[in-house]
Amino acid sequence: MATARPTGTHRAYLTGLVLALILTVTPFELVYFGVLPKGWTIAAIAVAAILQVIVHLRYFLHVDFRITPGENLAALAFTAFLICVMVGGSLWIMFDLHYRMQM
Amino acid sequence: MTASGGSLAARAGSDAPTEQSAEKAFGFWVYLMTDAVIFALLFATFVVMSTGTAGGPTGKDLFSLPRTFGETMLLLASSTTFGLATVAKTKRVVVRWLLLTILLGLGFVGLEVLEFTGMISRGAGPDRSGYLSAFFTLVGTHGLHVSIGMVCIAVVIGQIVVKGLTEPVSSRLLRLGMFWHFLDIVWIGIFSVVYLPGVL
Numbered sequence: 368m369a370t371a372r373p374t375g376t377h378r379a380y381l382t383g384l385v386l387a388l389i390l391t392v393t394p395f396e397l398v399y400f401g402v403l404p405k406g407w408t409i410a411a412i413a414v415a416a417i418l419q420v421i422v423h424l425r426y427f428l429h430v431d432f433r434i435t436p437g438e439n440l441a442a443l444a445f446t447a448f449l450i451c452v453m454v455g456g457s458l459w460i461m462f463d464l465h466y467r468m469q470m
Numbered sequence: 471m472t473a474s475g476g477s478l479a480a481r482a483g484s485d486a487p488t489e490q491s492a493e494k495a496f497g498f499w500v501y502l503m504t505d506a507v508i509f510a511l512l513f514a515t516f517v518v519m520s521t522g523t524a525g526g527p528t529g530k531d532l533f534s535l536p537r538t539f540g541e542t543m544l545l546l547a548s549s550t551t552f553g554l555a556t557v558a559k560t561k562r563v564v565v566r567w568l569l570l571t572i573l574l575g576l577g578f579v580g581l582e583v584l585e586f587t588g589m590i591s592r593g594a595g596p597d598r599s600g601y602l603s604a605f606f607t608l609v610g611t612h613g614l615h616v617s618i619g620m621v622c623i624a625v626v627i628g629q630i631v632v633k634g635l636t637e638p639v640s641s642r643l644l645r646l647g648m649f650w651h652f653l654d655i656v657w658i659g660i661f662s663v664v665y666l667p668g669v670l
Contacts, residue, residue: 391546394662398669412666416662427549439496446504446507450510454513457511458518
């Protein structure tokens with residue numbers, strides 16, 4: 368019963384903290400010192416953010432594909448799908464509008 | 471009872487309070503997912519509005535990287551202290567970690583309030599441009615969630631002190647923990663989408 372009774376361990380929370388710290392400090396430093404070109408910095412921020420979300424889900428919310436109940440994973444997957452459709456669709460439509468209106 | 475409820479209960483065993491607690495945790499998980507959709511749409515609105523500064527100040531003029539870093543550290547630390555509260559064995563230790571969580575949360579909200587009032591006093595309030603409206607809506611909604619979370623932590627501390635770590639109280643503590651960790655995940659999105667690209 369991982370997510371139904373999401374009790375982690377001391378060790379899991381501290382591992383999560385260390386990984387999250389690394390994934391937070393890296394993008395802040397890249398932006399602060401400006402060592403990479405802008406495009407690469409944006410890409411690095413995106414990669415670090417996605418990895419950190421996975422770290423938080425794994426070590427803080429205890430989402431684990433082997434032991435988390437299927438219902439919770441199904442809700443998570445459906446939410447991810449909804450977000451992709453709604454956010455992706457909104458951005459696509461609005462930026463296409465900007466482009467066509469020559470803004 | 472639906473098929474999914476049945477299987478959850480089956481895995482929880484025959485213990486009635488645990489079964490209830492498992493179903494409540496699933497219900498709370500569904501609520502968190504709907505909250506994630508709200509935040510995702512506020513993010514989408516912000517990105518669409520990000521060019522709509524109406525000749526007003528941009529993120530480069532307004533944001534302070536050290537302050538955002540401080541807020542990030544406070545929230546990450548509070549997520550860890552909440553986690554340590556849920557694995558602590560005795561009442562005293564649980565309450566101590568929860569109090570520390572509230573203090574870190576207060577620090578976070580305090581920095582955010584300072585930032586907001588500073589921006590508004592410089593004429594960069596939510597009424598200045600579409601960009602700033604979207605900024606205040608997104609970051610303010612998150613700050614409001616954190617504030618409500620702190621009130622709930624205070625209530626749970628009261629319940630632990632009065633009732634002790636009974637089954638209903640510790641099941642509430644676990645769900646509140648899910649809420650708190652979820653808010654930290656939303657914050658990752660905020661500093662990665664709003665602040666870091668904003669000062670770049």
